[in-house]
Amino acid sequence: MPISPAVSRLPLLPDRYARPSLPSFMAYLVAFAFAMVSIQNSGLSLERLLVGLPSISRMLDQMFPPDLERISSIGWSLLQTFQMAVAGTVLGIVLSLPLAILAARNISPHPVVYVLSRGLISFFRTVPDLVWALIFVIAVGLGPAAGTMAITIDTIGFCGRFFAEAMEETDAAPAEALNSIGASRTGMIFSAVIPQAFPSFINSSLFSLEKATRSSVVLGLVGAGGIGIELKVAMDLFSYDVASTIILSVFMLVLVVENASTYLRSKII
Amino acid sequence: MTAIAIKDLTKTFGSGANRRKALNALSLQVEKGEMVALIGASGSGKSTLIRHMIGLTLADRGTGNISVFDQNVQAGGRISRSIRQTRVRVGVVFQQFNLVSRLPLLTNVLVGFLGSIPTWRGLLGLFTHQEKLLAMQALKRVGLAEYASQRASTLSGGQQQRAAIARALVQHAQVILADEPIASLDPEASRKVMDHLSALNREDGTTVVVSLHQVDYAIRYCPRTVALHEGIVVYDGPSANLTPELLKSLYGSDSDELLVPQRPRNPVVLAPKSKTQQGRLVETPALAAV
Numbered sequence: 001m002p003i004s005p006a007v008s009r010l011p012l013l014p015d016r017y018a019r020p021s022l023p024s025f026m027a028y029l030v031a032f033a034f035a036m037v038s039i040q041n042s043g044l045s046l047e048r049l050l051v052g053l054p055s056i057s058r059m060l061d062q063m064f065p066p067d068l069e070r071i072s073s074i075g076w077s078l079l080q081t082f083q084m085a086v087a088g089t090v091l092g093i094v095l096s097l098p099l100a101i102l103a104a105r106n107i108s109p110h111p112v113v114y115v116l117s118r119g120l121i122s123f124f125r126t127v128p129d130l131v132w133a134l135i136f137v138i139a140v141g142l143g144p145a146a147g148t149m150a151i152t153i154d155t156i157g158f159c160g161r162f163f164a165e166a167m168e169e170t171d172a173a174p175a176e177a178l179n180s181i182g183a184s185r186t187g188m189i190f191s192a193v194i195p196q197a198f199p200s201f202i203n204s205s206l207f208s209l210e211k212a213t214r215s216s217v218v219l220g221l222v223g224a225g226g227i228g229i230e231l232k233v234a235m236d237l238f239s240y241d242v243a244s245t246i247i248l249s250v251f252m253l254v255l256v257v258e259n260a261s262t263y264l265r266s267k268i269i
Numbered sequence: 270m271t272a273i274a275i276k277d278l279t280k281t282f283g284s285g286a287n288r289r290k291a292l293n294a295l296s297l298q299v300e301k302g303e304m305v306a307l308i309g310a311s312g313s314g315k316s317t318l319i320r321h322m323i324g325l326t327l328a329d330r331g332t333g334n335i336s337v338f339d340q341n342v343q344a345g346g347r348i349s350r351s352i353r354q355t356r357v358r359v360g361v362v363f364q365q366f367n368l369v370s371r372l373p374l375l376t377n378v379l380v381g382f383l384g385s386i387p388t389w390r391g392l393l394g395l396f397t398h399q400e401k402l403l404a405m406q407a408l409k410r411v412g413l414a415e416y417a418s419q420r421a422s423t424l425s426g427g428q429q430q431r432a433a434i435a436r437a438l439v440q441h442a443q444v445i446l447a448d449e450p451i452a453s454l455d456p457e458a459s460r461k462v463m464d465h466l467s468a469l470n471r472e473d474g475t476t477v478v479v480s481l482h483q484v485d486y487a488i489r490y491c492p493r494t495v496a497l498h499e500g501i502v503v504y505d506g507p508s509a510n511l512t513p514e515l516l517k518s519l520y521g522s523d524s525d526e527l528l529v530p531q532r533p534r535n536p537v538v539l540a541p542k543s544k545t546q547q548g549r550l551v552e553t554p555a556l557a558a559v
Contacts (some may be wrong), residue, residue, distance in 0.1 A: 177367035177433075180323045181440055182356030182384030187391035193379045195372050 004221040053059050066248060067241035074230065074242075078249050080144055081226035081256075084219070088148045089133070092155020092212075093205050099156065100163035106175075107167060107189050110258045125157030129215045133224040144225030151212045151219070165192050166200035202268050205263040213257045217250050271339070272476040273322060273443055278333035280317055280500070291317045293500040294332070299337075299478060301443075304470040306508060307480040309497035315480035318497070319448045322417050322478070323359055337444055340441045357384035359435025359473075362447040362466075368430040370422035374413060374432050377421050378404040381439040397557040400439075407438035408420045411465055421493035427458025427552065434465050445469065447479040451486065463490045484511055498523075 020028070026206035099117055101107055108114035132153050175192040183191065194201075220228020225248060232244040280292040291314050300306050307315045320326040321335060322342065327337075330346040337359060341349040349355065360381075368377045382400050383391045390396070396404075408414045411431040413424075421429055426448055437445050447466060467490050469475045481487050487494045488508045496504035496511075496519055503519045504511070507548035516524040 019285040040288055076364065155355075174362065174369045176325065177363060178380055178383060180325055180356060180361045181359065181381065181436070181442075182353045183380065184353070184383070184388050184391060186388055187383040190392050190394065191372075191376075191383060192369050195369050198371065 005171055014259075022153055040233075041203065041269050055184075059214065062238075062240040063244035065241070066245040067239070068245060070242060071245060072247055074227070077227045077230055078253055081215060081220065081228075082253060084144045084147045084226050085151060085209065085216040088151025088216070089155050089205070089209045089212045090153045091148070092208065095160035096163050099160045100167065101189060103160060104167040104193075105162040106170075106172065107185075107193055109185075117160075121157055121160035123157075124153050125161060127157075127183045128220060129154040130218065133222050137223050140265075142223040142225070147219040147226055148246060151216060154215065155208045155212060159204050161198070162204040163231045166197035166204070169187055170196040173216055197266070198261060208213055208217050210261050211256075213254055217254075228238035270301040271298055271393055272301045272303065272337065273297070273332070273478065274336050275318075275322070276334040278321060278335065279329045280314075280316075281329050282320065282331075290500050292321070292328075295500065295502060297474060297495060297502060297505075297522060303493060304467065304472050304491045305479070306491035306494045307478060307497065308482075308484055308487050308494055308511075308527060309480075310526045311482075313497040314500040315497055316448050317500075319446050319478070321360075322446055323356060323361055324348050329404045339439055357440065360434075360440050360442030360445040362430065362433045362437065362445065362450045364449040364452050366421075366433050366533065367431060368421040368425065368429050371420055373418050374416040374421055374424065375401070375404055375407065377432055378435045378439055381407075381436040385439065400483045404435070404439050407435040408432070410434045410438060412461075425458065427454050427461060430454065430458070430462050431465060434462070434469070438469070440473060444476045444478070447477065449480050449482060450483050459486070464536055466490070482527065484516065487511065528533070 099121060101119055102109065102113050103117035105114060108117070122136045127148050132150035133146055136149045140146050140149070170193050174196070175188050178188045178192050216226050217228055217231075220226040220230070220234060221232050223229060227250065231250075234240070234246060275295065278292050278295045279290065280359040282289050282291050283292065294389065295314075295318065297318075300332065307318065315437055317326060321328060322331065322337070322427040324335075324342045327343055327348060328346045333346065334344045337355050340351065340355040340358075342355055343349060343354065358548070368374075369380075376394075379396045379400060381404075382396060385446070386396075386400075405414060405417060408417055413428060413431055414434065416424060416428065421432065433450075434445075435550050450466070453463050463479075463486055466477050467477060468476045477491075479491065484494075488511060491508050493506065494504065494508040494511055495502055496516075498520060513524070513528055516527060
């Protein structure tokens with residue numbers, strides 16, 4: 001008696017065990033080859049690393065002990081750096097809020113306004129802060145003003161997006177309740193939407209302060225004010241002991257800001 | 270004087286084969302100072318009707334003239350230009366309270382002033398001392414004065430609903446629309462909420478329209494009942510006449526939904542109080558204070 005076809009047929013394998021199709025196999029191959037070529041072209045080699053080891057150790061040797069002679073000038077410069085970060089973040093947050101209201105789908109006055117403000121926020125975010133700093137250095141000259149403006153724009157790109165998303169996620173019912181008793185649109189936004197999104201606002205703001213503190217250090221490299229330029233000069237003059245003082249003090253600053261921000265977050269929210 | 274006038278209101282939801290008339294050429298008048306219950310099984314159009322009265326939902330094009338105290342709310346499926354002036358006179362109480370849970374109770378009541386104060390003050394949340402005192406008075410009236418500074422989320426459902434009533438109080442609402450205000454409350458909290466609505470009606474002359482799921486509350490609190498079935502008014506008259514037989518003739522087997530007392534804790538049972546029941550009573554001293 002012939003075995004019925006239903007019994008003889010093997011059950012099908014789940015999709016993920018099937019062999020990849022030819023196009024996807026080719027895609028894997030190309031991706032893998034590109035990764036290999038990229039590593040090759042970066043010029044990494046064990047040999048060069050080994051040859052370079054003595055100069056790293058020489059640098060580390062000169063870095064310690066750190067030169068504390070210029071500590072007070074470094075301190076002031078560090079303070080200026082942090083002030084740039086604070087000023088940029090505060091201005092950025094203040095400017096983000098109205099922009100985020102226009103860019104939150106549920107409260108934006110018009111779809112066109114929504115798309116435009118979303119686009120502006122994305123543009124601010126996708127252009128790196130170093131590029132903003134270069135632009136503002138050309139616009140307003142060397143110094144902390146350029147760095148502060150770069151951080152402001154960067155903060156708008158970050159907070160604008162997260163503020164808008166926090167407001168979009170709020171419960172619509174309380175807003176509708178205020179709408180139904182004749183509250184104006186702004187009254188509704190400020191009394192029902194923003195209070196609900198507030199913890200998230202605090203969270204994003206603290207994150208952007210941490211981010212700004214780190215980037216304010218780097219912005220000095222292009223002359224946008226702050227301690228970055230001192231680090232560059234110390235490195236260029238081979239004063240590694242001064243450089244190590246700067247690096248350590250930056251490390252301390254970032255550490256303090258991050259811990260303070262974590263503490264505040266746990267306190268407030 | 271007519272408080273609410275509704276003429277020829279039709280609302281269709283869905284399209285194509287799923288078209289369903291939630292309200293069908295409905296007309297209704299409520300006089301000033303009345304307390305009217307709106308009853309009907311789920312999906313009979315109670316909530317839809319209340320949302321139309323405040324202009325949150327618009328009627329089908331060319332139908333539905335709705336006015337509150339002779340001020341137009343919507344006509345022919347278009348919202349009135351002066352809707353905000355009308356809404357200021359109407360307090361709305363929702364099934365899910367719709368308070369801002371992170372804000373203190375007092376602020377949740379103060380927002381009742383939003384419709385009548387300048388925009389910039391509402392924007393900054395600047396309320397005058399006088400307004401704060403009025404809000405406290407309103408909270409005192411619903412028995413929640415001692416909770417004024419607590420976040421709304423820390424209060425029970427019944428307390429939140431009474432705060433929503435306090436919001437309507439500071440609004441000096443001439444009409445209160447309550448959309449299933451007691452549907453998610455236990456019987457004790459339900460009774461308190463209905464008592465407060467009833468007091469507003471008796472003492473302040475506020476017109477109250479309240480949609481209810483259970484007929485016994487309608488009979489106890491509202492002299493007049495409007496019964497809806499599939500978007501049509503099937504009964505409009507004294508609540509006292511709503512016998513189970515009448516309901517059966519109106520709703521058929523659906524009438525069970527309106528009559529079966531949904532009471533997990535029936536106070537009639539003469540059993541010794543369990544520990545949990547005692548605990549619940551102790552935890553809510555404010556309820557006992559009213």
